[in-house]
Amino acid sequence: MAPVPSERRLDGGKDYPLQEVIYLLLCLGFGVAGAVVARIKGSSMFLWFLISAIVPVFGLIALVLYRSDREEPRRQCPGCGRIVKIHDALCTRCGTELEYPDVVIEPEATAQRG
Numbered sequence: 001m002a003p004v005p006s007e008r009r010l011d012g013g014k015d016y017p018l019q020e021v022i023y024l025l026l027c028l029g030f031g032v033a034g035a036v037v038a039r040i041k042g043s044s045m046f047l048w049f050l051i052s053a054i055v056p057v058f059g060l061i062a063l064v065l066y067r068s069d070r071e072e073p074r075r076q077c078p079g080c081g082r083i084v085k086i087h088d089a090l091c092t093r094c095g096t097e098l099e100y101p102d103v104v105i106e107p108e109a110t111a112q113r114g
């Protein structure tokens with residue numbers, strides 16, 4: 001009569017859902033990573049914590065690819081005076097075709113720092 005090996009309890013044991021715990025820890029880790037990257041980029045830490053935790057891999061990729069608008073240089077549309085991003089080829093309000101401006105308005109992030 002050989003005794004039942006104690007390892008047998010680990011096989012599909014429902015009392016310790018190890019995979020779920022690992023997955024939750026993974027989500028939490030990605031969430032924290034997302035929050036840290038968001039802080040560096042000047043975005044909402046809470047928002048990106050949620051996004052990164054809910055969709056762990058894709059959330060973090062999206063955040064890395066995400067360009068913060070606050071860091072974009074801006075300029076003023078000669079047609080209507082609207083402040084637009086410097087990479088915009090057309091004014092988003094009046095549709096004026098925009099050439100590269102003589103005057104560049106500093107990014108919001110920089111302006112708020114000074």
Ligand SMILES: [Zn+2]
Pocket residue numbers: 077078079080081082091092093094095096
């Ligand atoms: Zn305009």
